[in-house]
Amino acid sequence: MISVEEAKELIKTNVFPLAIQEINVVDSLNHYLAEQIISAIAVPSFNQSAMDGYAFYFEDRNNPIEIIDEIAAGDTRTIHIKKGEGVRIFTGAKIPSGVDTVVMQELTEVTNNQLIIKDNRLKQGGNVRLKGSQINKGDVALEKGTLLSAAAIGFISALGLTNIKIYQLPKVAIIATGNELVKPGNQLSEGQIYESNTFMLQAALNKLMIQPTVVVVKDNQKETEKAIQQALQNNDLVLLSGGISVGDYDFVKESLANLNVKEVFYKIKQKPGKPLFFGKTNSCYVFALPGNPAAALTCFYQYAYPSINLMIGGNELYLPCLKLPISQQLIKKEGRAIFYKAHTNFKIVTILEGQGSDMLKSFALANCFVYVKTEIELISKDELVDVYLLP
Numbered sequence: 001m002i003s004v005e006e007a008k009e010l011i012k013t014n015v016f017p018l019a020i021q022e023i024n025v026v027d028s029l030n031h032y033l034a035e036q037i038i039s040a041i042a043v044p045s046f047n048q049s050a051m052d053g054y055a056f057y058f059e060d061r062n063n064p065i066e067i068i069d070e071i072a073a074g075d076t077r078t079i080h081i082k083k084g085e086g087v088r089i090f091t092g093a094k095i096p097s098g099v100d101t102v103v104m105q106e107l108t109e110v111t112n113n114q115l116i117i118k119d120n121r122l123k124q125g126g127n128v129r130l131k132g133s134q135i136n137k138g139d140v141a142l143e144k145g146t147l148l149s150a151a152a153i154g155f156i157s158a159l160g161l162t163n164i165k166i167y168q169l170p171k172v173a174i175i176a177t178g179n180e181l182v183k184p185g186n187q188l189s190e191g192q193i194y195e196s197n198t199f200m201l202q203a204a205l206n207k208l209m210i211q212p213t214v215v216v217v218k219d220n221q222k223e224t225e226k227a228i229q230q231a232l233q234n235n236d237l238v239l240l241s242g243g244i245s246v247g248d249y250d251f252v253k254e255s256l257a258n259l260n261v262k263e264v265f266y267k268i269k270q271k272p273g274k275p276l277f278f279g280k281t282n283s284c285y286v287f288a289l290p291g292n293p294a295a296a297l298t299c300f301y302q303y304a305y306p307s308i309n310l311m312i313g314g315n316e317l318y319l320p321c322l323k324l325p326i327s328q329q330l331i332k333k334e335g336r337a338i339f340y341k342a343h344t345n346f347k348i349v350t351i352l353e354g355q356g357s358d359m360l361k362s363f364a365l366a367n368c369f370v371y372v373k374t375e376i377e378l379i380s381k382d383e384l385v386d387v388y389l390l391p
Contacts (some may be wrong), residue, residue, distance in 0.1 A: 001003040001267040001274070003374060004302070004337045010279065011303060012266050012317070015285060018236060020166045025156050026364045028148045030209040030210040030380050031166035032313040037141040039159050042132035043372060047095040049102050054115050056086035058101040059142060065115040071096070086115055127371055128212045135159075145315035153258075167313035170236035172205055174198050175227050175251060177243035178291060179219045195297050196360065197241040197289075203275040204300055207307060212239075219243065225255040232284045236311065238306060242291030245275045252288050253277060261286050269374055270337045272357035277347065285380035293356035297371070319369075319388040326370065330379040336364040337374045341366040342387070349387050366390065 002010075020034040049071075050053060056065050065086040069079055073092035081087065081096045089095065096164035100386050104127060117165035135141055141159055142152060148166070158163060174197075181195035182188055198214045215231070217223045224243065231238045261279040268276050272295035277288035285329070287304045289296040304309060306317040327350040332338055340351045341362045349370055354362035369388040374378065379385060 001269045001349055002265050004268060004270050004371075005046060007265055007268050007276075007278070007303060008306070008318075010264050011307050012310070014077045014278075015026065015307045016312045018170060018311050020165050021033055021168050022165050023162050025153055025164055028153060028166055029154075030147050030149065030165040032309075032315075033144050033146045033148065034165040034167050036144045036154065037159070037161070037164070039137055039139050039141045039161060042137045043133060043134040043158055044129050047131050048129040049091055049093050049095055049356060050129050050377075051090045051102065051257065052090050053102045053104045053127060054086050054108055054110075054117075055081075055095050055099045055102045055175055057081075057083055057099060057114070059087075059099070060084055060327055061103075061117050061122065065117070065252065067113045067115050071244045085342045098182060100125055100128065109375075117330055125335060136212075137272065143315075145313055147314060147316070161302060165310070169208075169210055170209050170308060170311050171234065171236045172239065173231035173235040173367045174201050174205075174214045174241065175210050175231060176214075176216045176241045177219060178290075179217075181216055183216070190309050197291070197293055200265050200293060200360070201239055201241065201289075204297070204305075204391075210308070221251045224251040225258060228252075228255050228258055232261070232281055232286070235284055237304075238286045239300070240277075240286070240288040241296050242289075243332070244288040244290065253304065256286065256288065268341065269335070272339065273302075273337070276303065278303065292357035294341070294363050297360075297363060301369075301388070302339065319390065322387045322389065323381045323384045326379060326385045327381065329373065329381050330370075330375060330385075332372060334375060334377050337377060338372045340370040340372065342368050342370045343391075344368050344387055 006069060024119060028271050067088055068085050070088040071093045072090050079096045081099050101124055103117050103122055104120050109116040159293055163209060176195055176198045180192050182192045184194045194214060202212055218226045234286055240252050243250045256279060261314050264278045266277045267274055273290050275290055278297045279286045289299045309317045327346050327348050342349050343366055351365055352362045368391050371386040
C-alpha cells in the first residue's frame with residue numbers, strides 16, 4: 001500500500017494532456033486553453049465614455065460650456081472640440097480628441113445648449129475609460145491552461161478572436177460490476193440494491209462537460225473482461241466501480257491484468273477507498289474504484305478528478321483546499337489517512353454523521369472533505385484542518 005501523497009505524485013508523473021484542437025470560442029466553455037493568448041488590439045481601442053453625460057475640457061468645469069454635438073456609441077466621425085465647448089455623449093461612445101472628462105447627465109443643467117456642471121467632486125479624467133485600460137496591444141490576455149468560463153469567453157471575443165486552441169475533453173467509459181445491482185425504476189428482489197454509482201459518476205463528469213458511456217455487468221469473468229476491453233479500445237479514461245477487492249466474485253483486477261493494463265498503484269492507506277487501482281495502457285487510463293458509493297466518489301474527486309484536469313491541460317489539478325477551524329474534537333486511529341465528509345460555512349467546518357463508505361446521504365449534505373493525514377490521531381476543537389471544497 002502507498003500513501004495518499006504518493007498516489008497523487010504517481011498520477012502527476014503518469015498522466016499527460018490529450019491532443020490539442022481548434023474550436024470556435026463560443027463552444028469552449030469549461031475547456032482549458034492550450035495556448036497563450038496575446039491581444040492583437042487595445043481594449044478599449046479608443047478613449048470611451050463610461051456613462052451617459054457630457055464630455056468637455058476639465059479646465060472649463062466652472063464656466064458655461066457650449067454643447068455643439070451629440071455622440072452615440074458606434075459613431076465613427078472625427079469631431080473637433082475647442083476650449084469652452086463640449087458634446088452630449090452616451091455610454092461606450094468615442095470621446096473626441098483633447099476632451100478629457102465626462103460628467104454624468106444627472107449632475108448637470110443644460111439651457112439653450114449651455115452646460116452647467118453641478119458635480120463638485122468630479123475629477124479630471126472622470127468617467128472616461130482610457131484606451132488600453134483593460135489590456136494593451138501585445139499584452140498577455142490569458143495564459144495557457146486557463147479554465148474558460150463565460151467571462152473568459154466574453155473577454156476573448158472582445159479581442160476579436162473567433163477560434164482558439166484547447167485540449168480535447170477525454171472520452172470516458174463507466175463500468176459498474178455486481179450481481180446485486182438493479183436499475184432504478186425496477187422491482188427489487190431480496191438481496192438486491194439499486195445501482196447508483198454510474199448515475200453519481202456520470203453527474204460528476206457532466207459537471208466537467210464530459211458525457212460518458214455507461215455499462216453495467218454481472219460478476220462474471222468473461223463479461224467483465226469483454227466490457228473492459230471494449231472500453232479500453234474506445235476511450236481515453238475508464239472508470240470501473242466495484243469488483244476490485246479480493247472476493248471470490250471480484251474479477252476486475254484479474255481482467256485488467258489479462259488485458260495488459262499496466263498497474264501504477266493498487267491500494268492506498270486511506271479511508272474510505274483503500275482498494276483503489278490506477279493503471280494505464282498506451283492510449284487509456286484506468287481507475288478501478290471501490291464499489292461502495294461514498295468510497296467511489298471520494299476516490300473520484302481525489303484521484304480521477306485531478307487526472308482529468310491533467311488530461312485537459314488544467315493548471316489547477318485538485319479540489320480547492322482551505323485551512324479552517326474544526327467545530328469538534330476528532331479522534332482517529334493511526335495507520336490510515338481519512339477523508340471525512342463535512343460541511344463548512346467558510347468560517348468553521350463540521351464533520352457530518354454517517355461516515356460509512358456506503359453512505360451517500362451524508363455525502364449529499366456535504367460541501368467539502370476534511371483530510372486528516374495518516375500519522376495524526378487527535379485533532380482538538382478549533383484546530384485548523386485541511387478542507388477540500390467539493391464542486
